[in-house]
Structure formats: C-alpha cells, structure tokens
Amino acid sequence: MADRPNEERRDSMSTVLEPQDAIKLEGVSRSFGDRTILKEISLRIRRGELFGLLGPSGSGKTTLIKLMTGIDAADGGRITVLDYRVPSLPLLGKIGYMAQSDALYGELTAKENLMFFGAMFELRGARLAERIADALATVGLSQDAGKLVSRFSGGMKRRLSLAVALLHEPELLILDEPTVGIDPALRVSIWASLLALRERGTTILLTTHVMDEAERCDRIGLIRDGSLTAVGSPADLKANTGAGTIEEAFIRLGGERP
Amino acid sequence: MRVRALSVRIFRQFMRDKRTLALLFVAPLFILTLVYCIFGGTGSVPKIGTAGLPDTISGALRASSADIVSYDSEAAARAELTDRKLDALLTVSDGKPTLLLEGSDPSRSRAVMLAVSAMQRTTAADVFKPQIEYLHGKPGMSSFDAFGPVMIGFFSFFFVFLLAGVAFLRERTTGTMERLMATPIRRHEVVLGYLGGFGLFAIMQSALVACFAIYALGMYMTGSIWLILLVNLLLTLTALTLGTLLSAFAGSEFQIIQFVPIVIVPQAFFSGLFPLDGMSPWLHKLTYAMPLYYGGDALRDIMIRGEGFGGIAVDVGVLLGFSLLFAALNVVALKKQRAI
Incomplete structure (x- = not known):
C-alpha cells in the first residue's frame, strides 16, 4: 500500500486531483434543516500526510469526516478522495474508517467482529487470518481475541474499533477521535503505530481536541462553528499567530473568524 | 460473500441471545397450548x-x-x-x-x-331424519381446530416481525449500521444478508410451531405438512421484510412496539380468526392488503380442506409479491443511511 506520489495515477473522468492530493474539498457545505453545520469548506490533504482536524465539540468535525467517506452527502460543493468523486462504493474499500462511537457487535468476540468486517472488504482465508492477527497485535488486543466485546472496557472497544479500521490496509485512514478513553501508555503506543503507518505511506486524517496530539500532526486544520479558520503545520500556526502553544494559537484564531 | 458473512453474523448474535431465542421458540408453543386448553374442548355442558x-x-x-x-x-x-x-x-x-x-x-x-x-x-x-356427513372437517371438531391454522401463521408473523424490526433498529441506534455503510457493502446485500440470517430462524420457528400444533396438540390436519411449511415460510419472510422496513421509521425499540396495534392487530382481525361475512363490502376489501389474510386462507385450505398446491397458488404468489415489494422498499429506505 506504499504511496508513490509521482506514479501515474488512474485515469478517471472526474479526476481533478493533483497527484499529491489524497483529499480535495471545494466549497463544501452541509446543513440540517435551517442549522448550518459546515460553511463553504475548501481543503486539500496531501498523500502520505498525517492531518489533524482540531476543534471544539459541535464544530462540525464529525460531519466533515462523514462527508469525506460518503456516508453523508454534502448539500453543495465537490469532494474528491483518492481520485474518486464522493460518494463512491469502490472508494469505501480503500478507506479505513473509525467512528466516534464504537460500532461493534457486543454479542460477538473481538475476532468474530474482525472476521465480519474483513468479509465486508472481501478478505478471506489465510489472508484474513493474517490481517486479523496483525491488526490485533497493533492495538495490543491479541490476548483478548476470543473475548466477547460486551465484556470489553471502553478503552478496549476503542482499540478494537481502530483494529477494524486497519484491517484491510487502507490507503487512507479516517479516524474520528481515535484516542478518546484510552489510557496514556496505550495512547503512546497507538500513536507509534499511526506514525509507523504514515511511514509506510498511509494517509491519515484524524480529529482530536487534545492539543498535544495536534502537535504531532504534519498539518492541522482548525475548525470552529463550521468554518476552517486556519490550516498549516503546528509550527507555522504558532509562528503566524505569535502563540507559544497550539492551544493559544487556536484561541487567538477563534477571535478573528474569516 | 458479504451476504453470507452478514447472515452468519446475525446467526451468531442470535444464538448468544438466549432470551430472544426463548421468545421466538418457546413463547408460541406456550400460547398455542393455552389456546388449546381454552378452545380445544367441544363446548361445556349446559x-x-x-x-x-x-x-x-x-x-x-x-x-x-x-x-x-x-x-x-x-x-x-x-x-x-x-x-x-x-x-x-x-x-x-x-x-x-x-x-x-x-x-x-x-x-x-x-x-x-x-x-x-x-x-x-x-x-x-x-x-x-337425515344422515349427517361432512365435506370438510369431522364431527366434534373444536374451535381450536377451526382457527388453529390461522394461529400458526399469526405466531410466525408476529414474533418474526417484532424481532426483525428490533434487530434492524438496534443496528441503527448502536451505530453499527453507519459503520457497515462505511464499508463497500451494497444496500441490497444488507437486505439479503438480513433475509438469510433471520430466514434461517424463521424456518426453524415455523416448522416447530406447525409440528407442535399438529403432532403434540393434535390439531386437525388433512393436507401436506410441506405445504404448511412453505406457506409459513413465506409468511415469515413477509413479516421479516415488513419489520425491517418499518423499523426505518422508528427511533427506538418502544416505537417498534407502537407498530403492533397499527400493523399486527388489524391483521389479526382480518386474518380469518373471526368471521368476516358480516362486514360491509368496502371494509371487506381491506383484507386484500393484509398479508396475514392470504397466509391464514392458505393454511386453512391445506389443514382443513386438504387442498394441494393448486388450491393455494394464488395465496403463495401474493405472499411472495409482498415479500419482494417490502424487500425492494427496504433497499430504497436504506438510502437514508447512505446515499449510494
């Protein structure tokens, strides 16, 4: 799944993506009833980068993520992901998605959950078994493969959700608050695996409201009340605002909305 | 492959939920036995x-x-x-x-x-003083024998409707439906997977209920047991597709229960449990919209009148049509979860 930015990409009629872009949003809006959740969002995420969406709860992070996967449809604008115009079924086979709430089957064991989701991505036989073992090892759940998920702690469920997202070695990982409810030691190890995945060329998009996680991203986008207020590397954002920390930068940027 | 995996998953989840299994398999037998005790006699002595x-x-x-x-x-x-x-x-x-x-x-x-x-x-x-003979039935046939066939169909319909509706809804409320929709599964594969997983239990349940009524309680039966199973299976398929379809319009388990007086109870009235001859003709036409009417009609024809497949072909066709219609609507309703 290594990403080679200079390789010639598939030709697709709707392709408007620069070769180095994994995700491109152009003037994307979404509202529910008369409540506007996202206003005219434009954003490009490069292949192989670890991009963090940072914003308070209710700012529209999750809605934006759902639009990128195609689970939810935008009211206006254009979304292109990995050369596919969203929504697209084949695209879903290349994305590893982890929702904000753990969507797992409590009556099944961890392994059975992974077997089910693996089948959805048409993994089978020895390959499936190998991928399950690998994903469980990555999130440190190898010992608990045979346990019923209903007996799992919140942190274990979170890790299993991540394992589901990693299962089919997707080109693009979209993770909604991946480290919520996970203890510090494990958070360190999950971040280590995310960084290792990035090294192998996987594009990672995650949302967070933990500032020190934002610091570790290649670039971050600050989102507030449905608008992107700033996009850039953590160092650039701090420099541009004259702030010492991302948190300060975020607060300063919050005051002067575009 | 996805359809099979989904069916297997539903089967596994079901097997670990003992209470629901009991509701599906033991509750109909319990109620049928009660009905037998109450209506099984040939009437009290005045x-x-x-x-x-x-x-x-x-x-x-x-x-x-x-x-x-x-x-x-x-x-x-x-x-x-x-x-x-x-x-x-x-x-x-x-x-x-x-x-x-x-x-x-x-x-x-x-x-x-x-x-x-x-x-x-x-x-x-x-x-x-005429010699008394029977075209159908037998002397001393109880009311249990007369409306028993409809009850068999009713149980299959009711319990499968409830369980399928709740299971499909739970998939939505726990977020696993959204997660499932973030995989490349097609909408019709979701519906087929559910049909497969639940269909298996529906077959087992209808076979158990029919065999219990006929062989253990001695319900009057002159037709073929295979035809009974066929009609019961089609009836449960209709219940399954209707239950999952309606669950798209419910926000909680409680709201599924609210469909019972609207969807199930009228069907019970129109299914042939009660004589409909006295009903006004325009109201009588409502029966044509009720799946349970066709199921009850076919089951009665088989059990009491000993009809073969030719006698119930219309009922079978209509039930099949209902299932296909509800399943297709279900595929459309899933658009609410994901646009493609």
Missing part, C-alpha cells in the same frame, strides 16, 4: 332446570347432552337461575313449554338452545 314437566319430555331431555335438574316448584328453580346456578329453566304452563334463559353469556345460551333442539329432534317422528 345446566337446565325443569319444573312440572311431563315425564316423556324430561326423559328426552336427559337423552340430550344437557345436564338436567328437576325442581318441585318453579319458584325454587327461578331462585337458582337468578343465582346463576342454572343456565336455563324449562317449564310447561297450559300445555305450552317456556324456556327461560339466564342470557348473560351468549355462548351458554347457544349451548342450551342446541340441547333443546336436539331434544325436539328425538321427540319428533323419525320420518325425516
């Missing part, structure tokens, strides 16, 4: 009091199925009737017989009338 009857009439009455008690005075017998110890009082004044019915329970009144008319037949001359 108790008729007499006062001042000629011996010939008393004798004829005794030959009938009624329980006859003689009283010395009419007043004493009337007091017993008022106390509801008797169902009716037969007296003769001025050579004319009078039957005074207690009258608060129509079924007991009918039993009395039956006994009295049987008495009239025995006292009348034997010149015109």
Whole structure:
C-alpha cells in the first residue's frame, strides 16, 4: 500500500486531483434543516500526510469526516478522495474508517467482529487470518481475541474499533477521535503505530481536541462553528499567530473568524 | 460473500441471545397450548332446570347432552337461575313449554338452545331424519381446530416481525449500521444478508410451531405438512421484510412496539380468526392488503380442506409479491443511511 506520489495515477473522468492530493474539498457545505453545520469548506490533504482536524465539540468535525467517506452527502460543493468523486462504493474499500462511537457487535468476540468486517472488504482465508492477527497485535488486543466485546472496557472497544479500521490496509485512514478513553501508555503506543503507518505511506486524517496530539500532526486544520479558520503545520500556526502553544494559537484564531 | 458473512453474523448474535431465542421458540408453543386448553374442548355442558314437566319430555331431555335438574316448584328453580346456578329453566304452563334463559353469556345460551333442539329432534317422528356427513372437517371438531391454522401463521408473523424490526433498529441506534455503510457493502446485500440470517430462524420457528400444533396438540390436519411449511415460510419472510422496513421509521425499540396495534392487530382481525361475512363490502376489501389474510386462507385450505398446491397458488404468489415489494422498499429506505 506504499504511496508513490509521482506514479501515474488512474485515469478517471472526474479526476481533478493533483497527484499529491489524497483529499480535495471545494466549497463544501452541509446543513440540517435551517442549522448550518459546515460553511463553504475548501481543503486539500496531501498523500502520505498525517492531518489533524482540531476543534471544539459541535464544530462540525464529525460531519466533515462523514462527508469525506460518503456516508453523508454534502448539500453543495465537490469532494474528491483518492481520485474518486464522493460518494463512491469502490472508494469505501480503500478507506479505513473509525467512528466516534464504537460500532461493534457486543454479542460477538473481538475476532468474530474482525472476521465480519474483513468479509465486508472481501478478505478471506489465510489472508484474513493474517490481517486479523496483525491488526490485533497493533492495538495490543491479541490476548483478548476470543473475548466477547460486551465484556470489553471502553478503552478496549476503542482499540478494537481502530483494529477494524486497519484491517484491510487502507490507503487512507479516517479516524474520528481515535484516542478518546484510552489510557496514556496505550495512547503512546497507538500513536507509534499511526506514525509507523504514515511511514509506510498511509494517509491519515484524524480529529482530536487534545492539543498535544495536534502537535504531532504534519498539518492541522482548525475548525470552529463550521468554518476552517486556519490550516498549516503546528509550527507555522504558532509562528503566524505569535502563540507559544497550539492551544493559544487556536484561541487567538477563534477571535478573528474569516 | 458479504451476504453470507452478514447472515452468519446475525446467526451468531442470535444464538448468544438466549432470551430472544426463548421468545421466538418457546413463547408460541406456550400460547398455542393455552389456546388449546381454552378452545380445544367441544363446548361445556349446559345446566337446565325443569319444573312440572311431563315425564316423556324430561326423559328426552336427559337423552340430550344437557345436564338436567328437576325442581318441585318453579319458584325454587327461578331462585337458582337468578343465582346463576342454572343456565336455563324449562317449564310447561297450559300445555305450552317456556324456556327461560339466564342470557348473560351468549355462548351458554347457544349451548342450551342446541340441547333443546336436539331434544325436539328425538321427540319428533323419525320420518325425516337425515344422515349427517361432512365435506370438510369431522364431527366434534373444536374451535381450536377451526382457527388453529390461522394461529400458526399469526405466531410466525408476529414474533418474526417484532424481532426483525428490533434487530434492524438496534443496528441503527448502536451505530453499527453507519459503520457497515462505511464499508463497500451494497444496500441490497444488507437486505439479503438480513433475509438469510433471520430466514434461517424463521424456518426453524415455523416448522416447530406447525409440528407442535399438529403432532403434540393434535390439531386437525388433512393436507401436506410441506405445504404448511412453505406457506409459513413465506409468511415469515413477509413479516421479516415488513419489520425491517418499518423499523426505518422508528427511533427506538418502544416505537417498534407502537407498530403492533397499527400493523399486527388489524391483521389479526382480518386474518380469518373471526368471521368476516358480516362486514360491509368496502371494509371487506381491506383484507386484500393484509398479508396475514392470504397466509391464514392458505393454511386453512391445506389443514382443513386438504387442498394441494393448486388450491393455494394464488395465496403463495401474493405472499411472495409482498415479500419482494417490502424487500425492494427496504433497499430504497436504506438510502437514508447512505446515499449510494
């Protein structure tokens, strides 16, 4: 799944993506009833980068993520992901998605959950078994493969959700608050695996409201009340605002909305 | 492959949920047994009091199925009737017989009338006494035998509707539906997977209920057990597709229950459990929209009238049509979860 930015990409009629872009949003809006959740969002995420969406709860992070996967449809604008115009079924086979709430089957064991989701991505036989073992090892759940998920702690469920997202070695990982409810030691190890995945060329998009996680991203986008207020590397954002920390930068940027 | 994996998953989840299994497999047998105990008899023996009857009439009455008690005075017998110890009082004044019915329970009144008319037949001359034969059924067939076939269909329909609706809804409320929709599964694969997983339990349940009613409770049955299973299976498929379809319009388990008085109860009324002949013709047309009507009709034709496949082909076709329609609507309704 290594990403080679200079390789010639598939030709697709709707392709408007620069070769180095994994995700491109152009003037994307979404509202529910008369409540506007996202206003005219434009954003490009490069292949192989670890991009963090940072914003308070209710700012529209999750809605934006759902639009990128195609689970939810935008009211206006254009979304292109990995050369596919969203929504697209084949695209879903290349994305590893982890929702904000753990969507797992409590009556099944961890392994059975992974077997089910693996089948959805048409993994089978020895390959499936190998991928399950690998994903469980990555999130440190190898010992608990045979346990019923209903007996799992919140942190274990979170890790299993991540394992589901990693299962089919997707080109693009979209993770909604991946480290919520996970203890510090494990958070360190999950971040280590995310960084290792990035090294192998996987594009990672995650949302967070933990500032020190934002610091570790290649670039971050600050989102507030449905608008992107700033996009850039953590160092650039701090420099541009004259702030010492991302948190300060975020607060300063919050005051002067575009 | 995705369809199979989804079916296997549903099967596994079900097998670990013992209470739901019990609801699906034990509850219908329990209720069927209760119904058998209540309606299985051939009717109760009416108790008729007499006062001042000629011996010939008393004798004829005794030959009938009624329980006859003689009283010395009419007043004493009337007091017993008022106390509801008797169902009716037969007296003769001025050579004319009078039957005074207690009258608060129509079924007991009918039993009395039956006994009295049987008495009239025995006292009348034997010149015109027909030999009684049955085209369908048998002498002494109970109401349990008559509406039992409809009950078998009803249980399959009701329990599968409820369970499928709740299971599909839970998939939505726990977020796993959204997660599932973030995989490349197609909408029709979701519906087929559910049909496969639940269909398996539906087949087992309808086979169990039908066999229990026929072989353990001795429900009257002249047709083919395979045809019964076929009709029951189609009926549960309809319940399954309808349940999952309607769950798209419910926000909680409780709201699924709210569909019961709207969807299930009217069907019970129109399914043939109660005679529909007295209904106004335009209302009668409503039965054509009720899956349970076709199921009940077919099951009755098979069990009581011994019809073969030719006799139930229309019912089978309509049930199949309902299932296909609901399944297709389900695929469309899933667009609410994901646009493609």
